[in-house]
Amino acid sequence: MTIERLAIVGVGLIGGSLALALRRAGYCHEVVGAGRDRASLQRALDMGVIDRFELDVCSAVRGADVVVLATPVGVIESVCRSMRGCLGDTSILTDVGSVKAAVVQAVEAGLGRLPTHFVPGHPIAGRERAGVEAAEADLYQGRRVILTPLPEGDVTAALAVKRMWEAAGAQVENMPVAHHDEVLAATSHLPHLLAYTLVSSLSRLDEQEEIFRYAAGGFRDFTRIASSDPVMWRDICLHNRDDIVAMLRHFRGDLDILEKAIAGADGDRLLTLFQRAKQTRDRFCG
Numbered sequence: 001m002t003i004e005r006l007a008i009v010g011v012g013l014i015g016g017s018l019a020l021a022l023r024r025a026g027y028c029h030e031v032v033g034a035g036r037d038r039a040s041l042q043r044a045l046d047m048g049v050i051d052r053f054e055l056d057v058c059s060a061v062r063g064a065d066v067v068v069l070a071t072p073v074g075v076i077e078s079v080c081r082s083m084r085g086c087l088g089d090t091s092i093l094t095d096v097g098s099v100k101a102a103v104v105q106a107v108e109a110g111l112g113r114l115p116t117h118f119v120p121g122h123p124i125a126g127r128e129r130a131g132v133e134a135a136e137a138d139l140y141q142g143r144r145v146i147l148t149p150l151p152e153g154d155v156t157a158a159l160a161v162k163r164m165w166e167a168a169g170a171q172v173e174n175m176p177v178a179h180h181d182e183v184l185a186a187t188s189h190l191p192h193l194l195a196y197t198l199v200s201s202l203s204r205l206d207e208q209e210e211i212f213r214y215a216a217g218g219f220r221d222f223t224r225i226a227s228s229d230p231v232m233w234r235d236i237c238l239h240n241r242d243d244i245v246a247m248l249r250h251f252r253g254d255l256d257i258l259e260k261a262i263a264g265a266d267g268d269r270l271l272t273l274f275q276r277a278k279q280t281r282d283r284f285c286g
Contacts, residue, residue: 001163003028007064009057009079010035011044013126014096015070016135019049021168024137034060035071044132058086066164069095069103074235076103080110087111092157093118098184098232100148100177102239117157120148120177122184123170128227141169148177185243190251192233193244195226 006022008015011033022028033041033050034057041053054060061067061083069076076095087093093115097103100120108114125143127134145165149158162172175183202211237244261269 001160002026003065003164005030005032005064005066007032007034007061007067008050009060009067009069010071011041011050011053011132012070013130013132013134013139014123015068016044016047016049016132017125017137017139018068018070018096018123018168020135020137021140022164023048025167025169027164027167032060032064040132047132047135049132049135057082061091062086063088064091066092066094066160069093069097069107072229072232072235073097073099073102073106073239074231077106077110080107082110084111087115089117091117092160094121094161096121096123098122098188098236099240100180104150104177114150114152116152116154118150119153119158119161120150121161121165122146122148122180123165124188125170126228128224130229130232138169140165143170145170145172146175146180147172148175148180150177181240182243185240185247189236189240189244190247192225192228193237193248194251195223196233199223199226 003022006019006028008019008031011019015033019028019031019033023031030052031050033044033053034055035041035053036055038055041050041055044050045053057079067083067087069079071079076097093107095103095107097120100122103120104114107118123140123143123145125140125145127139147158147161147165149155158174165172202208205211258270258273260266261273
């Protein structure tokens with residue numbers, strides 16, 4: 001099974017890497033890129049990521065077998081509104097957003113309906129560098145992709161999206177929309193917000209230059225993800241705010257416990273906290 005024509009709306013790191021992976025696998029015959037930045041699309045063309053591009057979304061998706069929305073979550077509704085009347089009845093629509101409930105709502109609002117061939121998806125992969133220049137064919141190799149098929153969705157479309165990601169090298173799992181947003185708020189969204197906040201907090205200290213000059217490997221490893229795309233993470237916060245706020249409150253409670261243990265010189269409590277954390281990470285992360 002292959003894709004005759006793939007349309008990618010938003011040819012950056014995620015969309016570009018998918019195109020390169022499918023090309024390498026011989027799984028796609030033609031890749032059409034769409035977006036608003038002509039220069040970026042031209043770079044994608046020059047790099048061999050896409051075969052051609054359109055600045056008009058309607059023209060890009062017309063006749064496509066699969067359409068991938070790889071834009072920030074905040075613009076998906078407007079993108080879908082632009083493709084009204086151009087998306088084929090049998091065209092499979094999917095996305096790569098880090099939140100799913102908001103994407104489902106945006107697609108429905110933009111298209112005026114939820115297509116039966118719409119399969120929400122989220123590749124758990126990426127890096128702090130953004131843009132098509134950072135795209136790599138092996139980005140998804142061995143990485144997880146979560147699909148959140150809708151109850152009323154077409155089973156064949158879900159299978160086609162699954163096979164597409166598998167051709168890109170990913171391991172695919174299914175999950176309900178609401179559960180996805182809850183889990184990702186804990187495992188992805190919270191860590192990014194902690195990294196952003198730590199760097200921002202230290203940058204406001206009077207000794208910031210000295211602090212960052214002597215930052216060791218641990219600091220660099222922990223804060224690497226604070227170099228991620230700020231626009232994307234702003235949108236994630238706004239569109240998954242309930243689950244993120246719940247996780248922030250949970251974490252704040254644990255931070256208060258840690259502060260009290262340190263202030264009270266409670267070595268036993270500190271050791272228990274650190275041992276439990278080490279055991280948990282070693283168990284799940286190797």
